[in-house]
Amino acid sequence: xxxxxxxxxxxxxxxxxxxxxxxxxxxxxxxxxxxxxxxxxxxxxxxxxxxxxxxxxxxxxxxxxxxxxxxxxxxx
Numbered sequence: 616x617x618x619x620x621x622x623x624x625x626x627x628x629x630x631x632x633x634x635x636x637x638x639x640x641x642x643x644x645x646x647x648x649x650x651x652x653x654x655x656x657x658x659x660x661x662x663x664x665x666x667x668x669x670x671x672x673x674x675x676x677x678x679x680x681x682x683x684x685x686x687x688x689x690x691x
Contacts, residue, residue, distance in 0.1 A: 618670040620688035622662055627688065632656045634684045640676045642679050645669040 622628055629678060635642045635653035642653040646668055651658035652672065662668060672678055 616672050616674065618682065618685050618689060620668055620670055620685060621666065622659075622664050622668065622688070624664060628656075628659045628662070631688065632659055633679070634681070637684075638681060640672060642681070643671045645671055646679075 622631065631644075631653060644651050644653045644659065644662060646662055646666065649661075651662070653659065659683075672681065
């Protein structure tokens, strides 16, 4: 599953990391040319603000709660 989203500021970086660490499955953030583990806070701080990013989880993972948690970040 792929969720398109944007980060607008440092507070949203912290919120994204908190969301990601609350799940037991792997969650990845993809930018144009990079891929980071969403549970690694330091890596998230290197992502650009106000640019489209993609949150990626593997198929077959129950992700309805994650979709709800990401609503405030979503662009599409």
